[in-house]
Amino acid sequence: MKIICIGRNYSDHAKEMNAALPEKPMFFMKPDVALLQHNAPFYYPDFSKDIHYECELVVRINKQGKHIDEKFANRYYDQIGLGIDFTARDLQQECKEKGHPWEIAKSFEGSAVISDQFIPVDQLDRSNIEFSLFQNDKQVQSGTSKDMIFQIDQLIAYISRFMTLKTGDLIYTGTPAGVGPIAIGDVLVGKIGDQEMFRVEIK
Numbered sequence: 494m495k496i497i498c499i500g501r502n503y504s505d506h507a508k509e510m511n512a513a514l515p516e517k518p519m520f521f522m523k524p525d526v527a528l529l530q531h532n533a534p535f536y537y538p539d540f541s542k543d544i545h546y547e548c549e550l551v552v553r554i555n556k557q558g559k560h561i562d563e564k565f566a567n568r569y570y571d572q573i574g575l576g577i578d579f580t581a582r583d584l585q586q587e588c589k590e591k592g593h594p595w596e597i598a599k600s601f602e603g604s605a606v607i608s609d610q611f612i613p614v615d616q617l618d619r620s621n622i623e624f625s626l627f628q629n630d631k632q633v634q635s636g637t638s639k640d641m642i643f644q645i646d647q648l649i650a651y652i653s654r655f656m657t658l659k660t661g662d663l664i665y666t667g668t669p670a671g672v673g674p675i676a677i678g679d680v681l682v683g684k685i686g687d688q689e690m691f692r693v694e695i696k
């Protein structure tokens with residue numbers, strides 16, 4: 494399975510990163526070993542001193558497809574989960590400055606928190622899925638799918654021009670503003686609406 498992550502899909506987050514708004518979707522990938530499931534703890538890695546959380550809605554692909562037309566993209570997923578795209582911001586900055594790929598900053602083991610539970614799309618208002626992240630009981634991020642620069646169906650159409658999407662592939666759809674550092678001892682809780690989706694302790 495593939496883990497595909499969208500960068501800069503919310504204008505308020507692009508702004509806080511001093512990044513230009515994208516004219517087309519931007520994506521990168523994580524390996525399967527990046528997945529952090531079942532509310533397992535995240536162990537702060539020794540290669541970074543500035544790991545940030547990025548809470549994101551996650552789409553799970555349920556049918557294989559290539560060159561998927563945007564108007565049919567909604568046939569390729571029926572569930573939405575929630576995750577964190579952990580980012581080593583210090584390494585990412587170095588990669589950006591040197592023009593290097595992002596993998597060491599984005600694709601390390603445990604960097605893709607994923608909720609065990611996925612919510613059927615027909616139980617959600619796809620155009621306005623509200624989600625939030627709490628750090629030690631304090632809300633640090635809140636977003637809604639309404640504010641995505643590129644909507645889920647557009648993302649699926651775009652990605653599938655470059656690679657076949659397969660059942661089980663995950664698309665992390667980008668993070669809203671409010672990203673910030675984590676520390677050992679933190680507890681991160683992600684919610685869709687009022688529903689708790691994951692709980693991760695930083696060790």
Ligand code: MG
Binds near residue numbers: 498499500549667668
């Ligand atoms: Mg992200």
